[in-house]
Each structure stands twice: as C-alpha cells, then as structure tokens.
Amino acid sequence: MASTLHSFASAADLAGNLADKVADTLSAAIAARGTASIAVSGGSTPKVFFQALSTRDIAWDKVTITLVDERFVPADNPRSNHLLVDANLLQNKAKAARFLPLYQDAASAEEAARLATEKTRAISSPFDIVILGMGGDGHTASFFPGGSNLAKAIDASTPRGIITMEAEGAGEPRLTFTFSSLQDAALLVLHIEGEGKKDVLAKAEGSGDEAEMPIRAVLRRATSPVEIYWAP
Numbered sequence: 001m002a003s004t005l006h007s008f009a010s011a012a013d014l015a016g017n018l019a020d021k022v023a024d025t026l027s028a029a030i031a032a033r034g035t036a037s038i039a040v041s042g043g044s045t046p047k048v049f050f051q052a053l054s055t056r057d058i059a060w061d062k063v064t065i066t067l068v069d070e071r072f073v074p075a076d077n078p079r080s081n082h083l084l085v086d087a088n089l090l091q092n093k094a095k096a097a098r099f100l101p102l103y104q105d106a107a108s109a110e111e112a113a114r115l116a117t118e119k120t121r122a123i124s125s126p127f128d129i130v131i132l133g134m135g136g137d138g139h140t141a142s143f144f145p146g147g148s149n150l151a152k153a154i155d156a157s158t159p160r161g162i163i164t165m166e167a168e169g170a171g172e173p174r175l176t177f178t179f180s181s182l183q184d185a186a187l188l189v190l191h192i193e194g195e196g197k198k199d200v201l202a203k204a205e206g207s208g209d210e211a212e213m214p215i216r217a218v219l220r221r222a223t224s225p226v227e228i229y230w231a232p
C-alpha cells in the first residue's frame with residue numbers, strides 16, 4: 001500500500017497537526033460506533049505529541065489506549081513505555097481514557113503475552129489508530145533485526161495478538177503486537193523525527209530484506225496506507 005510523507009517545520013508543528021488528526025479520527029470512530037481504540041509507541045519521539053493530544057477536547061471516556069509494544073518491565077521502571085504514556089498522554093482531558101497495559105505481572109514474558117492478547121482482543125480487530133515509531137536500526141514496534149521471534153511477528157498469517165521478542169538491540173525482553181494486528185488500522189501513522197531517521201526511512205524504502213530492516217514489512221505490506229509524519 002502507498003505511503004504519504006507529511007513534513008513539518010518543527011517537532012511542535014508536527015505534534016499539533018498529528019494530535020488534531022488523531023483527535024478527529026477518534027471522534028469519528030466514537031460517532032460511528034460509540035467507542036474508539038488507539039495503540040501508541042514508546043521511545044523518545046512521541047512525548048510532545050502525547051502532551052498535545054492529551055489537551056484535545058474529545059469524549060476520552062469512550063477511548064481505549066494501549067501500546068504497540070512494551071518492555072517486560074513493570075510500570076514504575078524508567079524504561080517502561082507505560083510510564084511514558086502515564087506521564088505525558090494520560091493527563092489533562094485524556095485522563096478520562098481507559099489504558100490497557102501490555103506488561104502483566106506474570107512469571108514469564110510468554111505468559112504476559114498470552115494474558116495481554118486476551119485483554120486487548122476486543123479493541124484490536126482492527127485498531128482505529130496505530131502510531132508506529134522507528135529506531136535507527138529500522139525496527140518498528142519490537143520487530144528488531146535479529147529478533148528471536150521476528151519471522152513470526154512479521155508473518156501476515158500470524159494471528160492478531162501479542163508475542164515476545166528478544167534481540168541484542170532491545171535491552172529487556174519485549175512484548176509486541178504482531179504485524180497482522182497493526183497493519184490494517186483505519187489510520188496507520190509512522191511518526192519519525194530528525195535527518196537521521198529520514199535517511200533510515202530512505203534506506204528502508206529501497207530494496208533489501210525485511211529481516212534487515214523490519215519497518216519494510218509495514219512500508220511494503222500494510223493493507224492500510226502509511227501516513228508518515230516527519231519533522232527535523
């Protein structure tokens with residue numbers, strides 16, 4: 001499916017525009033079905049966007065938020081994506097939203113993935129909105145190059161849900177929604193910032209293995225158009 005690049009003069013401009021687009025899409029889903037769902041990424045990039053989105057005036061009590069991926073760490077760990085969402089998105093008007101964490105207090109990451117799959121099933125078939133990020137190594141969600149479960153995670157025939165991933169570049173074991181869960185969101189966004197990430201994107205758009213740069217799975221095979229939001 002085609003992708004469209006939306007470029008902005010600054011990270012603040014991007015955050016405001018993306019927050020407006022996401023708020024409009026959530027409101028349209030609520031008007032149509034009474035509820036709306038969004039899966040967001042962690043990392044360093046989305047913080048300003050989260051803060052902007054948290055101030056938008058929508059029916060947040062009808063919105064369920066979850067994560068595209070998470071480290072297998074509890075929410076008080078400084079590296080937790082849940083902590084980032086708590087501090088920056090579940091604030092202001094968005095405090096009224098429901099948050100479904102991927103991390104579960106389970107004996108293993110595999111058991112946590114099973115529990116999280118059950119708990120998110122009702123909101124992910126498909127998501128109204130998915131916001132992806134991308135690492136400098138071409139990973140997206142926790143689809144890491146060399147990842148223990150990468151082939152399964154990006155195989156379109158792997159069912160919707162959450163699986164585990166371990167990789168050298170990942171730090172802790174990870175929990176990640178599979179490609180099939182993310183690729184058909186009504187609004188599928190790739191949010192990246194900086195010249196370095198633009199170069200990584202250009203490389204990913206060229207030829208080469210998906211296993212080398214897993215973002216290629218999304219750019220090449222997502223059934224929804226990929227809306228790329230970029231600022232310097």
Ligand SMILES: O=C1O[C@H](COP(=O)(O)O)[C@@H](O)[C@H](O)[C@H]1O
Binds near residue numbers: 041043045046135141
């Ligand atoms: O590990 C992760 O990194 C990516 C990109 O993060 P950034 O710090 O380069 O913005 C993120 O999309 C993913 O959710 C996160 O777990």
